[in-house]
Amino acid sequence: MPKTILTVDDSASIRQMVTFTLKGAGYAVTEAVDGQDGLDKARAGRFDLVFTDQNMPRMDGISLIKALRGLPQYKTTPILMLTTESGDAMKAQGRAAGATGWLVKPFDPQKLLEVVRKVIG
Template sequence: MSKNVLAIDDSASIRQMVNFTLKSAGYSVVDAVDGRDGLARAKSQQFDLVLTDQNMPRMDGLALIRALREIPSYQRTPILMLTTESSDEMKSQGRAAGATGWMVKPFDPLKLIEVVRKVIG
């Protein structure tokens, strides 16, 4: 059974690209359009990996990570940030919130697959 990934981004094109990339590598992918949508999906289904953007309406990536880390089943689930934000300050905030890693857009699909394999196999 393939590992499932929750991909959260308010950009339709990024969701499509992440979906396309991870599905071609054999993963099952579920999309969410913002942090609040992602949180709702994460509560309804357990995912092996969460991939989230930072700047989103309604709930941003950092708030989502904090909310997920309060859910017992997501305390050890890898959460990767995929964002255009690249400042050290933002990365520090991400680390403090409980992010597993930080990827800066635009992502290299081959590198994304490599990292996802490294994190969840």
């Protein structure tokens, strides 16, 4: 059974690129259009990894991470930020919220897969 990944981003093109990259490597991917949609889908399913953007309508990435970390099934699930934000203060906020790692857009598909393999195999 393939590992399952939830990708949360308000940019359809980014979601498509992430999904294409991950599915090509054999992962099962579910897309969410913003943080609230991501939280709803996370509650309804069980994912091995979550990718989230930071700047989204309805709920931003850091709020999503905090909400996920509050759910028993996501206490230890790897959560990676995939965002244009690269400032140290924002990264510190992400770590404090419970982010496992940080990737900056635009991303290199090979680098993305390396990180995924490192955190979930």
